Amino acid sequence: MRRRDFLILAPCALVAGVASPFALAAAQSFQGKQIRIVVPFPAGGPTDIVARPLAQMLGDALKTAVIVDNRGGAGGSIGADAVAKSTPDGQTLLMATVGTHAINPSLYKKLAYDAVRDFTPVALVAVAPVAIVVHPAQPVRSLAELVALAKRRPGKLNYGSAGAGTPGHLTGEMFKAAAGIDIQHVPYKGSAPAVTDLIAGQIEIMFDPLQSVLTNVQAGKLRAIALSSKVRSAVLPDVPTIAESGYADFETTAWWGVFAPRDLPARLAAELAADVELIVRSETFRGKLEPLGVLPTALTGNAFAEFQRAELAKWGKAVRDSGATAE
Numbered sequence: 001m002r003r004r005d006f007l008i009l010a011p012c013a014l015v016a017g018v019a020s021p022f023a024l025a026a027a028q029s030f031q032g033k034q035i036r037i038v039v040p041f042p043a044g045g046p047t048d049i050v051a052r053p054l055a056q057m058l059g060d061a062l063k064t065a066v067i068v069d070n071r072g073g074a075g076g077s078i079g080a081d082a083v084a085k086s087t088p089d090g091q092t093l094l095m096a097t098v099g100t101h102a103i104n105p106s107l108y109k110k111l112a113y114d115a116v117r118d119f120t121p122v123a124l125v126a127v128a129p130v131a132i133v134v135h136p137a138q139p140v141r142s143l144a145e146l147v148a149l150a151k152r153r154p155g156k157l158n159y160g161s162a163g164a165g166t167p168g169h170l171t172g173e174m175f176k177a178a179a180g181i182d183i184q185h186v187p188y189k190g191s192a193p194a195v196t197d198l199i200a201g202q203i204e205i206m207f208d209p210l211q212s213v214l215t216n217v218q219a220g221k222l223r224a225i226a227l228s229s230k231v232r233s234a235v236l237p238d239v240p241t242i243a244e245s246g247y248a249d250f251e252t253t254a255w256w257g258v259f260a261p262r263d264l265p266a267r268l269a270a271e272l273a274a275d276v277e278l279i280v281r282s283e284t285f286r287g288k289l290e291p292l293g294v295l296p297t298a299l300t301g302n303a304f305a306e307f308q309r310a311e312l313a314k315w316g317k318a319v320r321d322s323g324a325t326a327e
Contacts, residue, residue, distance in 0.1 A: 029271055030090065035059070035066045037093045037258070040079025040100055042072040046211055046294075050126050050256045051095040053288045057279045068095075075165070075326060076100040077111060084118040088261040090268040093122065096259045098167055102311035106319035107165040108326050120264040121308060123276040124299035126289055127253040129229035130171040131210045132242070133222045135201055143226045143245040146205070150181035157183045159205035160194035162212070165326055170318040171228050171252045172207040177321070178247050198222065209254040210236075210293035228252045235293050255297075255311070257304065273300040 035058070039051045051068050059066035071079035076099050083094035094100075101115045113119075132143070140146045150157050161168035164187045176183060186203055188194035191212040198206045199221050206213065206222075210233060216222040217236065224239045230251050232241060242250040258276055260269065279285050280298040289296055299307055 029268060030062045030064050033064055033091055035062070035064060035091050035093065036069050037066060037095050038079045038083050039068055039070045039095050040072065040076035040097070041070065043070045046128075046209065046254070047076075047095055047097055047256060049211065049292060050289065050294065053285060054095075054125060054258075054276070054279060057282070057285060058275060061275050061279065075104055075107070077104055077108065077113070080104075080115075081112040083259065084113040084261055086261050088120070088264040090260060090264060090272055092261065093272075094119070094259045095125075096257050098253070098255045098311065098315065099165075101257070101259065101308055102315040103165060103167070103170070103319060104326075105312060106316040107324060110327075115312065116308070118262050119259040120262055120269050121304045122258040122260055122269060122300070123273045123280065124255060124257040124297055124304050124307060125276065125280055126294050127229070127255045127297045128209045128211055128294045129227040129233060129241075130168055130207055130252055130254065131213050131217070131224050131228075131239075132175070132226045133198065133206050133208070133213050133217060133224050134204060135198060136220065136223045137201070138204060138223070140225060141223070143240070143242065143247075146225060147179045147181055150179070150183050154182040155184060157205060158186045158203045159183050159207055160186045160188055160198060160203045161207055162191040162194060163187050163189060165319060165322075165324040167209060167252060167254045168207040169324065170315060170322060173322040174252065174318055175207070175228075175242065175247075175250070178242075178250055195222070214293045229295075233293060233295070234290055252314075257299075257308075270301075276300070 037051055037055050039047050041047045055066040055068050080100040083092055086092040105115045134140050159172050191208050194206055197203050213222055217224045224236055226242045226245055227233055227239055228242050277298045277300050280296045286296050
């Protein structure tokens with residue numbers, strides 16, 4: 001086999017079940033030890049959707065029990081703080097989000113943890129774009145038409161989000177600034193009531209991560225007019241991105257990543273990162289998430305740390321510009 005062909009096929013073989021040296025080392029390191037992945041939100045939410053298949057597949061790879069521990073509260077801060085204060089032995093991990101590790105440090109006046117100092121970044125796992133959706137009765141089929149309508153009716157259009165300081169809210173504020181429009185934010189306590197009001201015509205627009213609105217878009221109850229990612233989504237291939245709709249370089253995504261407490265030994269961090277990356281790049285994991293509008297995306301080591309630092313800067317500015325705060 002030519003070397004180039006081997007390099008192409010090798011990752012597929014690893015994902016299909018041929019153990020890498022890191023996978024073997026990780027299995028030896030964690031054999032017989034229970035691993036706990038803390039999800040800092042209630043069961044059944046978007047973070048659970050990502051965490052549970054990852055936990056199952058990681059347990060299979062390491063030949064050990066990997067459980068999901070839901071610890072919701074304070075925008076994910078309670079669960080994140082619990083992991084930050086746990087023993088750095090690789091047996092307690094956090095399924096962190098863009099909220100816990102990029103937004104909350106600027107949103108909360110007092111945060112019990114430092115999103116960089118108190119954690120060891122292991123691997124980025126998945127991303128999802130924010131969707132701009134409207135009621136099908138609205139005379140809006142493109143972003144250009146939405147902007148034109150907003151400029152004809154300044155201050156008269158309302159957009160909903162899952163709450164102040166959420167990716168949907170902050171993406172809405174960033175888009176307002178980019179487009180030079182005046183639309184009014186209506187925060188809700190979660191995506192579900194905002195979607196209900198949008199379908200009922202109580203609000204005109206909603207900004208929310210794609211997985212929260214996808215079923216209603218597919219059912220024709222809502223119309224998606226743009227996505228905030230750099231590339232289109234495979235589940236809505238006809239919906240353009242904000243960037244390709246005239247706002248070059250505009251990009252925001254909700255994301256999920258695995259973190260461990262700080263001072264995790266480098267060997268354990270590398271072993272866990274290698275196994276998580278293999279899972280994230282597998283067709284099995286993609287098959288579980290992509291139909292929901294969530295895109296498996298792997299970054300490990302310094303690349304993941306750099307990604308987080310850039311996200312902290314981007315979302316921090318958005319929080320400050322929006323004036324959003326939380327206790």
